[in-house]
Amino acid sequence: MIKLAKDINMSLSSDSKQWLNLGVGNPLITKEVEEYWLSVIKSISAEKVAQSVMSYGSTSGDLLLRKTCSELLNKHYGWETTAENILVTNGSQSLFFMLNNIFSGQFNSDSKKIFIPALPEYVGYSGQILNQDGFDARLPTVKNIDDKEFIYKLDIENCHVNRREHGAMILSFPSNPTGKCLSEQEWQFLVKAAENEGIPLIIDCAYGNPFPGLCHQPIDFKMLPNLVYSFSFSKAGIPGSRIGIAVADSALVANLSLSQCNATIQPNAYAQLLANQAINHHDLSRFCHQVLRPMYSDMALFAKTLMMDLFKGINWKMHQYSGGMFLWIQFSDLKCNSQVIYEEAKKHKLIIVPGDVFFFGVDSSSIGGEQCIRISLAVSERTLIEGLSILKNIIHKLLVKKAKAEATF
Amino acid sequence: MIKLAKDINMSLSSDSKQWLNLGVGNPLITKEVEEYWLSVIKSISAEKVAQSVMSYGSTSGDLLLRKTCSELLNKHYGWETTAENILVTNGSQSLFFMLNNIFSGQFNSDSKKIFIPALPEYVGYSGQILNQDGFDARLPTVKNIDDKEFIYKLDIENCHVNRREHGAMILSFPSNPTGKCLSEQEWQFLVKAAENEGIPLIIDCAYGNPFPGLCHQPIDFKMLPNLVYSFSFSKAGIPGSRIGIAVADSALVANLSLSQCNATIQPNAYAQLLANQAINHHDLSRFCHQVLRPMYSDMALFAKTLMMDLFKGINWKMHQYSGGMFLWIQFSDLKCNSQVIYEEAKKHKLIIVPGDVFFFGVDSSSIGGEQCIRISLAVSERTLIEGLSILKNIIHKLLVKKAKAEATF
Missing domain, CATH: 3.40.640.10 (Type I PLP-dependent aspartate aminotransferase-like (Major domain))
Incomplete structure (x- = not known):
């Protein structure tokens, strides 16, 4: 978690515009979200804040x-x-x-x-x-x-x-x-x-x-x-x-x-x-139901559709999205650990979260957990398109590498 | 600590005006202190707050x-x-x-x-x-x-x-x-x-x-x-x-x-x-040096002078005030634990902090720690005058009680 946090911080620092971050844990702050919270903040008087912090x-x-x-x-x-x-x-x-x-x-x-x-x-x-x-x-x-x-x-x-x-x-x-x-x-x-x-x-x-x-x-x-x-x-x-x-x-x-x-x-x-x-x-409650909820479910659908399109010919699956802010994607044909995907992605200035950090040290090979990654839905469509395109190339490269390695046996 | 906190909360609730609280841990918020922090709060734009909390x-x-x-x-x-x-x-x-x-x-x-x-x-x-x-x-x-x-x-x-x-x-x-x-x-x-x-x-x-x-x-x-x-x-x-x-x-x-x-x-x-x-x-730094520092040292001096006057005829001492927000006072002739002072004070709607809570379970009788109390300087002069007057009567009563008990032997 710590290493991840550091990498993500790094991606957010000086040259952050060059990085694509699909590891985001921050909620997506659209114009509508920003306006909502800004209006909440503005409606609290300085006197009330003073009274409460003092x-x-x-x-x-x-x-x-x-x-x-x-x-x-x-x-x-x-x-x-x-x-x-x-x-x-x-x-x-x-x-x-x-x-x-x-x-x-x-x-x-x-x-x-x-x-x-x-x-x-x-x-x-x-x-x-x-x-x-x-x-x-x-x-x-x-x-x-x-x-x-x-x-x-x-x-x-x-x-x-x-x-x-x-x-x-x-x-x-x-x-x-x-x-x-x-x-x-x-x-x-x-x-x-x-x-x-x-x-x-x-x-x-x-x-x-x-x-x-x-x-x-x-x-x-x-x-x-x-x-x-x-x-x-x-x-x-x-x-x-x-x-x-x-x-x-x-x-x-x-x-x-x-x-x-x-x-x-x-x-x-x-x-x-x-x-x-x-x-x-x-x-x-209304804000969450009417603004946030569709925002993330639309993004989940968009991401899945994008995956279907971009990852043709690659064996991938995702956990059914029933809520939350993330998609959990498995590349079953890869035999390498998701840390390899993570490191490869970093070389291309893309952040994803390798699945193995979520297994608390338990061997997840029986359910293919080592070939899973988490991607965030709290990103723009553009980031998702660009990020998944890079990811597709990385997975493709890793699969070719694996095929070559197998062919030499 | 928990019991104290509860008592203090209680003294601050509905009938708080009837209580005198010399147990205060909150810093004293005078008009000047309030104005200082209000000006700090007002100088931070809602946009800046939004950006930072989001x-x-x-x-x-x-x-x-x-x-x-x-x-x-x-x-x-x-x-x-x-x-x-x-x-x-x-x-x-x-x-x-x-x-x-x-x-x-x-x-x-x-x-x-x-x-x-x-x-x-x-x-x-x-x-x-x-x-x-x-x-x-x-x-x-x-x-x-x-x-x-x-x-x-x-x-x-x-x-x-x-x-x-x-x-x-x-x-x-x-x-x-x-x-x-x-x-x-x-x-x-x-x-x-x-x-x-x-x-x-x-x-x-x-x-x-x-x-x-x-x-x-x-x-x-x-x-x-x-x-x-x-x-x-x-x-x-x-x-x-x-x-x-x-x-x-x-x-x-x-x-x-x-x-x-x-x-x-x-x-x-x-x-x-x-x-x-x-x-x-x-x-x-300037605010602290010019406003807070003299406020508490003046109050420490005021409290000591008040004690000298009010507690004539009672054997009391205080730890030399070299800083902070409290005075530490010892009533050496009392043989009861400071919890007794505390309980008596509560009966008169006065909160003081009994010294024994600061001894981490160690027996402090060799230094007379059991006869010590802490009073706060983060109060108004009026609260100090009224509170110490009540305290004086309580100590006096406890000393008379002790003298009577000794006389019966």
Whole structure:
């Protein structure tokens, strides 16, 4: 993750115009997105900002914002949460840092790990646990839909979570990097497992509904004592502001609030003003539903169509796009690791994200994970066209090289 | 700390006007302070804010701000730092959370703790280490200056730090809670010890110079490979914004930057804009030196004079005020723990901070630590007069009660 971040920073520095970045994690800031957030910012008076930054606030987050979020989610999901179920954090990365460390490690005689039901999974979790080897992660099975699309399925036979070995389960939904959303059956399986074992199931809705609203196969999320939902305002357009929320049982929220006090006193005040203003006075849900959602799904469709056209004659497949900000593409005929694609791409000033970083050190060869890459939908059509054209040439070259190598045997 | 925070929150809620709060940790926001920060806020355009919150920034902090801080500190201390020596964080609490956990715990066969050279020390460190019992803290000796003032001195005989047991040393300077600044001799002792043992000496300048500028006995701070300085913008007036910086060897800054990436991606963008704008366009150093510094030292003098007057006939002493935002007061004739003063004060709607929370569980009876309280200088003169008057009655009552109890023997 660190190396990637450095490469991406490098591509964004002085000669950034020469680079094509399909590795982008930043949400796409179109004119419409910019205007939306600019209007939110302009509607908050300097006096209000001053008042809020000049004093310490609540360590759980501003009460008004917690109420606001609670009401928004109640309306969207039919929940009956109150402010006591909401913790505001400096972004969901901060929340997962707390959760991953609180629920892993030594508990009396048991050494517990965080259970990841199906790889590939968000790379940002992987460095979070202070003890090494803090995750127990499983590979999915692969279900082919047609010759161009597949879905990773929870390998239920191989997905036995238990309270002695596991402190919590986590997953991103929609998934970063694959765009997968769990089926109702998969969801029920995990909810039941969490309930049976009495451990939290933590759902990272960084790309979910109602904000940023990028989930196209939503599940009827329930508020149950074992479930923890994480929502982020980053992909709605304000990643630099650092704000996210957790929704959970009030006792857990109270405990997390104490951890947050020790770790960072309180979430930052300005991002809380932004979030509150966006929800209460600029209809954030509508903006997400009407602007962001079609923007990314259109781009996913555009990218797929482009792939169909550009990659003729090359054996490629993608994970079905059900949400989020990325496409997950597999080049099955390549036998090299995706790091090779990544390095080749860099030589041509193209950034893609090699798939192996999302496998937490687990050997993914049985599902062809080593031949996968992640590309971002948070780019312009032009970047996508130019980037995928270069990528096609690279893949073609690697395939020719492989064929030659095989011919010499 | 948590209980205190709750009580203080309670005192600030609905009937807050009836409470007198001498426990305040918030910096004093006078009209002048408010005008200063309001002018900083107003001078940042909405477009600039939008640009900065709508994209991820560097995980070490904005390069411009790092340069700005480096130049400011070079000018103030005669250092030769560059941006590579500066890490921006979501406040110094976040920095200490990283440092305290990175430098304590299991290292091969050694189990290391954070060494605290002299208690009492900032209570906010005490809950930060995920492993219990992560601190090794020492009591100071007491040097009486006159019948009303004393100084805690480093107990050098008892202050043997060593690399097998200790991962780092930390101290606040000026001290929260006592207002102490190390003497040159004490400082040299710690610097030498850190150098000899090859472990970091971490200096928390939350109340230091040049911002907020509340250190009245400054030391000629050097930039040495083993020294880590922490500065915060909180006490300069923007605690809710969450921003602080670390100044350290560039290799450590690079490592902390990786930790910060895992823990929270990056420091929040808006506070960075504020800090940068304040330093570059609103002469933050001058504001701190000319406005904040005399404000707190005047208040310290006022409080002492008031104590001399109000507490006649009661045996009290205070730690010499050399900086910071608090006075540390001892009532030697009381034999009860300061928690009793705290509870009695609450009954009279007065908040003070009982001294024992600053002793990290160490028995402080040998230096009379149990009869100490911390009062805040970040209050109005009126609050100080009313609060100390109530406190005087409480102490008087407790002394009468004690005398009666003794008379019955």
